[in-house]
Amino acid sequence: LKKDLKPNLDNIKNSELTFIGYQKFILVAGGHQNNQINDSCDFIKDSNKYCEKFDDNKFFYALIDGYEGEKKTVKIKNEIKYNDRIFAGNTFDVIKWVKEKINNA
Numbered sequence: 001l002k003k004d005l006k007p008n009l010d011n012i013k014n015s016e017l018t019f020i021g022y023q024k025f026i027l028v029a030g031g032h033q034n035n036q037i038n039d040s041c042d043f044i045k046d047s048n049k050y051c052e053k054f055d056d057n058k059f060f061y062a063l064i065d066g067y068e069g070e071k072k073t074v075k076i077k078n079e080i081k082y083n084d085r086i087f088a089g090n091t092f093d094v095i096k097w098v099k100e101k102i103n104n105a
Contacts, residue, residue, distance in 0.1 A: 017105055019098055020047075021061045026069030037072045040064060044079040044086060051082040059101055062088040 022043035024036045040062045047060035064073050069090075076088040087097045 016057060017102060018058045019061065020058060021063055021094070023063040024065070024069060026064065026066040026072070029068050037069070037075060040076045040088070041079045044076060044088065047086045048079070048081045051085050058085070060086045061094050061097065063091060063094045064088065065090050
Protein backbone atom coordinates (compact mmCIF):
# COMPACT_ATOMS: atom_id res chain seq x y z
CA LEU A 1 0.00 0.00 0.00
CA LYS A 2 1.05 3.54 -0.57
CA LYS A 3 1.99 5.24 2.66
CA ASP A 4 -0.94 7.67 2.46
CA LEU A 5 -3.40 4.77 1.94
CA LYS A 6 -2.14 2.66 4.83
CA PRO A 7 -4.87 2.12 7.46
CA ASN A 8 -4.43 4.29 10.54
CA LEU A 9 -6.61 4.02 13.65
CA ASP A 10 -5.89 7.67 14.45
CA ASN A 11 -7.82 8.80 11.36
CA ILE A 12 -11.10 7.30 12.59
CA LYS A 13 -13.33 9.71 14.49
CA ASN A 14 -13.72 8.77 18.15
CA SER A 15 -17.49 9.07 17.90
CA GLU A 16 -17.69 6.28 15.29
CA LEU A 17 -18.07 2.68 16.41
CA THR A 18 -15.19 0.75 14.93
CA PHE A 19 -14.76 -3.02 15.03
CA ILE A 20 -11.32 -4.50 14.45
CA GLY A 21 -11.02 -8.25 14.19
CA TYR A 22 -8.74 -11.20 13.80
CA GLN A 23 -10.31 -14.21 12.11
CA LYS A 24 -9.20 -17.83 11.86
CA PHE A 25 -10.71 -21.16 10.87
CA ILE A 26 -8.99 -24.03 12.70
CA LEU A 27 -10.36 -27.46 11.86
CA VAL A 28 -7.88 -29.87 13.43
CA ALA A 29 -5.17 -29.86 16.13
CA GLY A 30 -1.51 -29.68 15.29
CA GLY A 31 1.61 -27.52 15.28
CA HIS A 32 0.53 -24.88 12.79
CA GLN A 33 -2.98 -24.75 14.21
CA ASN A 34 -1.58 -24.16 17.70
CA ASN A 35 0.33 -21.21 16.26
CA GLN A 36 -2.98 -19.78 15.07
CA ILE A 37 -4.37 -20.00 18.61
CA ASN A 38 -1.24 -18.24 19.90
CA ASP A 39 -1.61 -15.57 17.19
CA SER A 40 -5.20 -15.03 18.32
CA CYS A 41 -4.02 -14.65 21.93
CA ASP A 42 -1.39 -12.12 20.77
CA PHE A 43 -4.12 -10.13 18.99
CA ILE A 44 -6.11 -10.04 22.23
CA LYS A 45 -3.04 -8.96 24.22
CA ASP A 46 -2.42 -6.13 21.73
CA SER A 47 -6.10 -5.16 22.00
CA ASN A 48 -5.76 -5.02 25.80
CA LYS A 49 -2.78 -2.67 25.43
CA TYR A 50 -4.77 -0.42 23.12
CA CYS A 51 -7.71 -0.32 25.55
CA GLU A 52 -5.35 0.50 28.44
CA LYS A 53 -4.10 3.52 26.53
CA PHE A 54 -7.28 4.74 24.77
CA ASP A 55 -10.85 5.10 25.98
CA ASP A 56 -12.75 5.37 22.71
CA ASN A 57 -15.30 3.58 20.52
CA LYS A 58 -12.95 0.99 19.05
CA PHE A 59 -13.90 -2.63 19.74
CA PHE A 60 -11.84 -5.75 19.09
CA TYR A 61 -12.79 -9.35 18.39
CA ALA A 62 -11.13 -12.66 17.67
CA LEU A 63 -13.46 -14.69 15.46
CA ILE A 64 -12.48 -18.34 15.69
CA ASP A 65 -14.36 -21.00 13.75
CA GLY A 66 -13.74 -24.70 13.12
CA TYR A 67 -13.87 -27.68 15.42
CA GLU A 68 -10.44 -27.24 17.01
CA GLY A 69 -10.65 -23.47 17.07
CA GLU A 70 -13.91 -23.43 18.96
CA LYS A 71 -12.53 -25.93 21.48
CA LYS A 72 -9.63 -23.54 22.21
CA THR A 73 -11.67 -20.34 22.39
CA VAL A 74 -11.58 -20.49 26.21
CA LYS A 75 -7.79 -20.04 26.09
CA ILE A 76 -8.24 -16.92 23.96
CA LYS A 77 -11.03 -15.54 26.18
CA ASN A 78 -8.78 -15.92 29.24
CA GLU A 79 -6.48 -13.24 27.75
CA ILE A 80 -9.24 -10.61 27.63
CA LYS A 81 -8.93 -7.84 30.24
CA TYR A 82 -11.50 -5.41 28.82
CA ASN A 83 -14.66 -7.48 28.39
CA ASP A 84 -16.68 -4.40 27.49
CA ARG A 85 -14.53 -3.77 24.37
CA ILE A 86 -12.90 -7.10 23.49
CA PHE A 87 -14.59 -10.38 22.57
CA ALA A 88 -13.70 -13.85 21.30
CA GLY A 89 -16.06 -16.41 19.82
CA ASN A 90 -17.33 -18.08 16.67
CA THR A 91 -19.05 -16.27 13.79
CA PHE A 92 -22.52 -16.41 15.35
CA ASP A 93 -21.25 -15.19 18.74
CA VAL A 94 -19.32 -12.30 17.19
CA ILE A 95 -22.29 -11.18 15.07
CA LYS A 96 -24.50 -11.19 18.17
CA TRP A 97 -21.89 -9.22 20.16
CA VAL A 98 -21.46 -6.62 17.40
CA LYS A 99 -25.23 -6.17 17.08
CA GLU A 100 -25.50 -5.62 20.84
CA LYS A 101 -22.75 -2.99 20.75
CA ILE A 102 -24.42 -1.18 17.85
CA ASN A 103 -27.87 -1.31 19.46
CA ASN A 104 -26.52 0.03 22.77
CA ALA A 105 -24.53 2.88 21.18
